[in-house]
Amino acid sequence: MHTRRFAALAGIAAAGVAVGVAEAVAILTGATTSPLVSVGGVVIDAVPAKVKDFAVAVFYTYDKLALSIGTLVVLAAFAAGIGVLARQRRLWGYLGIGAFGVIGIAAALSRHNAPWYAFVPTLVGAAAGAGVLHWLFTLEAGDNADPQERRAFLRSAGYTMLGAAVLGFASRWWSTRRGVEADRANVQLPSVPPNTVAPLPPDADATLPDLAPFVTPNKEFYQIDTALVVPQLTTEDWKLRIYGRVEKELTISWDELLKRPMIERYITLACVSNEVGGNLISNAKWQGVRVADLLAEARPKAGADQVVSRSIDGFTAGTPTAALLDGRDAMLAIAMNGEPLPVEHGFPVRMVVPGLYGYVSATKWLVELELTSFADFDAYWIKRGWSAQGPIKTESRIDTPRDGSSPRAGEIMIGGVAWAQRRGISKVEIRVDDGPWQSATLLPVPSIDTWRQWTFKWPATPGKHRITVRATDNGGDTQTDAVAPPDPDGATGWHSIDVEVK
Ligand SMILES: Nc1nc2c(c(=O)[nH]1)N[C@H]1C(S)=C(S)[C@@H](COP(=O)(O)O)O[C@H]1N2
Numbered sequence: 001m002h003t004r005r006f007a008a009l010a011g012i013a014a015a016g017v018a019v020g021v022a023e024a025v026a027i028l029t030g031a032t033t034s035p036l037v038s039v040g041g042v043v044i045d046a047v048p049a050k051v052k053d054f055a056v057a058v059f060y061t062y063d064k065l066a067l068s069i070g071t072l073v074v075l076a077a078f079a080a081g082i083g084v085l086a087r088q089r090r091l092w093g094y095l096g097i098g099a100f101g102v103i104g105i106a107a108a109l110s111r112h113n114a115p116w117y118a119f120v121p122t123l124v125g126a127a128a129g130a131g132v133l134h135w136l137f138t139l140e141a142g143d144n145a146d147p148q149e150r151r152a153f154l155r156s157a158g159y160t161m162l163g164a165a166v167l168g169f170a171s172r173w174w175s176t177r178r179g180v181e182a183d184r185a186n187v188q189l190p191s192v193p194p195n196t197v198a199p200l201p202p203d204a205d206a207t208l209p210d211l212a213p214f215v216t217p218n219k220e221f222y223q224i225d226t227a228l229v230v231p232q233l234t235t236e237d238w239k240l241r242i243y244g245r246v247e248k249e250l251t252i253s254w255d256e257l258l259k260r261p262m263i264e265r266y267i268t269l270a271c272v273s274n275e276v277g278g279n280l281i282s283n284a285k286w287q288g289v290r291v292a293d294l295l296a297e298a299r300p301k302a303g304a305d306q307v308v309s310r311s312i313d314g315f316t317a318g319t320p321t322a323a324l325l326d327g328r329d330a331m332l333a334i335a336m337n338g339e340p341l342p343v344e345h346g347f348p349v350r351m352v353v354p355g356l357y358g359y360v361s362a363t364k365w366l367v368e369l370e371l372t373s374f375a376d377f378d379a380y381w382i383k384r385g386w387s388a389q390g391p392i393k394t395e396s397r398i399d400t401p402r403d404g405s406s407p408r409a410g411e412i413m414i415g416g417v418a419w420a421q422r423r424g425i426s427k428v429e430i431r432v433d434d435g436p437w438q439s440a441t442l443l444p445v446p447s448i449d450t451w452r453q454w455t456f457k458w459p460a461t462p463g464k465h466r467i468t469v470r471a472t473d474n475g476g477d478t479q480t481d482a483v484a485p486p487d488p489d490g491a492t493g494w495h496s497i498d499v500e501v502k
Pocket residue numbers: 221222223224225226227269270271272311312315344345346357358359362363364365
């Protein structure tokens with residue numbers, strides 16, 4: 001009889017081989033058929049919204065790494081259990097591996113756009129895992145073999161194979177990633193006619209230390225998505241389908257999209273999950289094709305009050321058709337700050353709609369626009385309890401001095417950003433402790449669709465102080481002080497910082 005440790009290690013070794021082989025096969029069949037990616041995707045989509053908020057809050061963009069590591073740990077624990085069961089009866093071990101196989105296959109086939117052969121990697125992997133289990137239990141069955149040696153062998157075999165699985169997975173990911181990066185490097189952005197370019201006022205940026213720059217560099221742009229592994233889509237494979245309640249269905253290739261008239265605009269994107277004072281907001285110069293031009297060709301039918309934009313990995317956002325046709329610069333963006341979209345931000349094509357939170361408008365890796373109605377379809381986050389309508393709320397933030405810092409007494413430059421996309425910012429006020437509201441200096445902006453920097457010279461006296469900011473939009477509405485959480489349609493309240501002036 002084998003020891004329990006032997007059996008547990010044999011289970012881990014078998015699972016390691018199963019996953020490694022499945023991921024290796026998925027190199028050929030494509031990332032969407034990878035059992036690790038599919039199971040992870042199912043888990044992300046199934047996690048209740050509240051838990052996911054927590055994950056976003058705690059891990060921010062690292063939540064997916066945590067999920068991947070967690071999944072591997074759980075997988076290893078189950079594999080050890082299967083090994084121990086197989087020690088009692090070999091059949092139970094095979095059934096355990098079979099159960100894993102069923103989960104992997106169901107997950108892979110359930111993913112959006114799954115090809116019919118999505119079951120193949122898991123099937124081959126499970127067969128290999130079962131083979132290894134069989135081999136380890138029969139070949140190493142000799143009771144006269146040195147148990148110490150046997151255990152050492154198994155431990156190294158198990159770890160090597162798990163390592164191989166992770167490596168195989170990582171290398172597959174890197175190879176597709178390199179292919180898409182090469183494709184991205186080859187993109188020649190069409191020029192934008194000068195009269196359609198929104199110029200940047202030369203003094204839009206106060207360039208204070210710690211103050212968010214007016215234009216966010218691509219590398220620092222906030223990133224939020226549900227993708228466990230960022231979709232890798234080449235321009236050659238990209239196609240956009242416009243369908244549903246339209247008079248004329250359209251399918252557009254990358255080359256066709258590039259031939260269309262282009263605009264270039266500064267637009268500030270914001271996440272509905274952004275807390276007061278948070279940094280899930282960034283500003284970039286986007287280049288793309290007006291959504292209104294494409295809709296004019298497809299001709300939405302009466303009652304098609306919602307445009308559902310869908311990504312290659314099945315994420316959906318529902319945007320009011322009216323918001324895409326009311327003259328704002330909603331676009332299918334192909335470039336961000338003069339470069340093709342970074343893969344993390346939706347390469348090759350994403351949607352950008354001024355004035356709406358990302359979850360109802362900013363679909364990355366965009367492949368479909370479906371004309372439908374709000375009554376007929378709930379998009380990804382709406383199904384999870386968030387509001388169907390997501391206009392961005394007026395907010396402001398203090399960036400410098402930093403909360404909790406201890407600046408020197410004397411004249412201190414307070415600075416930050418304020419935003420009310422589509423309405424524009426007309427006033428920002430600062431309050432120190434219980435003092436009066438005082439107007440800050442507003443820096444120029446290219447349009448009402450971006451955030452606006454502000455500065456305020458403060459003669460700081462020693463001691464503890466609380467500084468509060470509030471903004472007013474061009475319609476004369478002042479940002480509310482009523483504190484609301486992000487859920488269900490965006491946080492409100494005034495941002496305050498505490499400093500101790502020395
Ligand atoms: N395909 C896809 N697009 C998506 C999302 C997503 O999860 N998947 N998240 C949306 C949300 S909630 C936001 S706030 C913005 C963020 O865009 P960014 O990552 O480029 O900043 O993308 C939107 N587009």
